[in-house]
Amino acid sequence: MSLYLVILGRQGSGKGTQCTRLVEHYGCPHVSTGDMLRAAREEGTEMGRKAGEIMDAGGLVPDEVMFGIVAERLAKPDVLKHGVLLDGFPRTAGQADELERMLAEHGERLDVAINLDVPVEEVTKRMLTRGREDDTPEAIAERLRLYEEQTAPLVEWFDGHGLLAVVDGLGEEDEVFHRLVATVDAKTRGASQGEPLPAADDDVVD
Numbered sequence: 183m184s185l186y187l188v189i190l191g192r193q194g195s196g197k198g199t200q201c202t203r204l205v206e207h208y209g210c211p212h213v214s215t216g217d218m219l220r221a222a223r224e225e226g227t228e229m230g231r232k233a234g235e236i237m238d239a240g241g242l243v244p245d246e247v248m249f250g251i252v253a254e255r256l257a258k259p260d261v262l263k264h265g266v267l268l269d270g271f272p273r274t275a276g277q278a279d280e281l282e283r284m285l286a287e288h289g290e291r292l293d294v295a296i297n298l299d300v301p302v303e304e305v306t307k308r309m310l311t312r313g314r315e316d317d318t319p320e321a322i323a324e325r326l327r328l329y330e331e332q333t334a335p336l337v338e339w340f341d342g343h344g345l346l347a348v349v350d351g352l353g354e355e356d357e358v359f360h361r362l363v364a365t366v367d368a369k370t371r372g373a374s375q376g377e378p379l380p381a382a383d384d385d386v387v388d
């Protein structure tokens with residue numbers, strides 16, 4: 183049984199921590215396009231260098247580059263066997279269309295796109311208490327505004343395709359994790375053809 187998940191969430195939503203826990207729980211790889219681009223930059227490849235410049239300028243790396251990276255990753259044996267938790271891709275409705283097409287090539291489709299929802303006021307507070315140098319209130323507000331602008335059409339795309347699940351990201355880490363697992367399990371049980379899933383870990387039963 184392979185799972186195809188997408189996760190969205192504002193900076194400061196706790197998405198990184200929850201991704202680590204989700205992949206541990208479901209046994210599928212975590213594929214973060216931001217991490218992949220940063221790794222390419224570290225390696226100093228031509229693509230990494232170009233992507234690095236775009237990332238520094240706060241832009242989006244061109245689709246043809248992203249599609250190449252993602253298609254290659256999705257064709258790897260670990261993904262084919264277990265599915266994937268996609269983080270950072272898709273970022274636009276166009277990328278979502280392409281993802282759908284790529285998965286169809288493997289006879290797969292997305293199970294659910296989770297929007298880990300933490301209100302702007304709360305993520306702002308979290309980022310300010312973290313106290314990083316580039317975390318001025320103005321810079322935070324601008325990053326969040328850009329995120330909203332980019333993400334709104336994508337959220338609409340997932341909603342329109344019946345794939346969107348909004349999960350409340352407020353509360354204790356464990357509590358949020360249980361909500362995420364419940365949401366994913368509900369979506370995938372509905373989609374599986376009568377084949378029972380293995381029982382969830384005891385610790386996720388509320």
Ligand code: AMP
Nearest residue numbers: 215216236237241242243248270271273
């Ligand atoms: P992230 O770690 O997801 O915030 O990504 C860091 C940066 O990598 C972004 O600001 C973009 O410049 C680039 N990036 C990551 N994923 C994508 C994507 N799906 N499409 C275009 N650019 C991306």
